[in-house]
Amino acid sequence: MSETVRARTGTMSGKPLSPVRIAGSSMIGTMIEIFDFIVYAFMAALVFAPLFFPAVSPWIGTLAALGTHAVAFGMRPLGALLFGWLGDTRGRRVALLGSMVLMGASTVAIGLLPTFADVGLWAPVLLVACRMLQGLAVGGEWGGAVLVAVEHAPPNKRSFYGSFVQLGTVLGIGVASAVILAVNSWVSASTFQSWAWRVPFLASALLVLLGLVLRKRLEETPEFVAELAGHEARTGTRPKVRTVFRDEWPALIAGSLMWSAPCSYLYVLMTGLVAYTKSYVPGLSGTEVQTGLVITSIVLLGLTLLSAVKADKWGRERLVLSSGVLLILWAFPAFWLIDSGGFGAMLVAMLVGTVCYAAFNGAVPSLMADLFPVASRYTGSGLCIALGTALAGGLIPIGALALVPEFGGSSAPLSLTLVLCGLFTVAGVVLSKRLRTA
Template identity: 40%
Template structure:
């Protein structure tokens, strides 16, 4: 059954928002599961012969493989989404991610299958990356192309709540396992349960997504791009590169705060696994709050302005993040991680409106998805690897904070070169005069 939400008013928009939120949360739950498992158990399950640092680097390398695959997913799903429609890609990406995640839960470890075990893990992780590479752009466009121009940021916030919910579920699952299972049971079979649970979540997501209709903006756009990625390269390459650079530090901050900090705090500093997972769980709730605030703030004050302020604050906090973590005391550790996630939420909130507004309808899926996922290659794929090597070389994680601050400086330069898009119609025309007048009255 398909529900035509295009003309259903507020109730229809709420259904679209629910579909975007539920599906994105499930996809990011699947994606974040690997990060948590890589930090806690995958080195010993799939790379037991490499030693502690080598196994962690190997697990993070497979983790990075998914980020390298995400731009490919953006191109593949973007092609389908720009030529055939947004809805089909959202169903396909959810299926690909869910099946790949469940297969990881069934994969034997190195002791059972030898070298084939990490090889297949890498292949499944690549499939996850392709699936998530197509997911975010489709979900962002689903709301951006339904929402009224004056509230596009607020509705885009539902997409950005998906990573918060997905992270909460993934970390919550491992927190429950860590509390109730012994170390031996967690390594032997317990870690598989959250991966296998993905099949149930995907079924729920498919039920929700199959009930929505194609976006009205796409239905009204009859001129289709022949090869969307080529058109993006020729006519919008600057926006893609600058946009990818702008979101780069957000990726770095998130994955260093969650995946790498989790591994370093538990294995390197000897902090209790349940303590760090609990702090990160609380941080995900705070992050959801700042996502919601900044998404709405982008409608009122401008997307780029909010992104610039949040990025500057995140870059400054990066220098304090790891010194606080290395105190090993509960209060400074909680302050370091929760504040980082709060600032990250402020960076994430406006993106689901901002990136789609940079591109015309005929290539919007490819452009927005490619921009978002290219930022992940530098910020998300390489950051844990760089951090692991820096810590091993200097004996402390404090240089990692300066590395992250450097990423923030580059992101600020990219934002400065990008335009403000608040008030821009998705076809590129200015907003109606009455909407401009309303914004002047509101300040």
């Protein structure tokens, strides 16, 4: 290995970390970034409407607040391109450090923002700007975190180690739910809306410092260092990101489609429930929904690890395909249970849905990485999740929530969203199998 390449990528010559410690570091880093990203989603449903959009009705205000949440999904592809370029030309480690700094700074800034009562229209403008930066940062997170774990893993355990990043996503949702639940329990509703909503955003500064310490200790992946050295030896130049669009566009389509089912589950049947139940299921309180999210996240951790172990034995495409089919079948029964207004029924709806999500979680990280060659892997895999999430986690769920009043308060648009995204995932798996056998 070239010492020049080693020094440039930040790879150290000492004793390398074990794959388990590297995967664990990736998991914690992803947990921190997802915590920051998801706290915003919860606050958009809980308090942002009166604080930043007080001049409209409560439901329209909630949709407007969720619209600022969706803005981040439009920024994620740009983040994937920016940090993908860094990751594929300068190194996975450099890109991951950059994405975490940007996420931490924008999240803390949200916790310090003035409200509409303080500065008028500047308040929602500043909120949107901060959310755009969050989207840019999270767009560069997943691809790099997965590659650090997968490219250090033994060949027969790529799914297992890759799944640690998905565990970080689950932990981020669970920790965000637990923090908001705790703050809600410690203060009154008026105090929460007055200033306590800022606590989770400001507390993320400590988490980001922890993440930076962990990521500075990471070494560059052996696969990337070898690829970069070989490419420069052959051509005298660095890899070009544009090859992803020129040569790998079928893989981009397949990977983006595959992300649809889990994104719709995450943003419709988990975090989206906060907004839906607040306005249309009076029998369920916000505290009950947050409690359900914490319980679901704990169960999902175990199911994701089980899925990862089985993915290396049964086949990754089979599990991802199963996740899409299960979501299609569960889409309507899930909301029938939720609409009944009982906590137990809602919890069953969420827990059965976790089976769909876990089947995907354990299998897709290594599958997504292997869709692309090493030289364009950060950009390609990052774009897949960014594009898939923008569609199935941003545009479609917000549109479905907006249609709920048009259906007389019925949850049918949300169920149809899950069905549609499940079909997208099935189509993505079929295309992926053809690409891998071509």
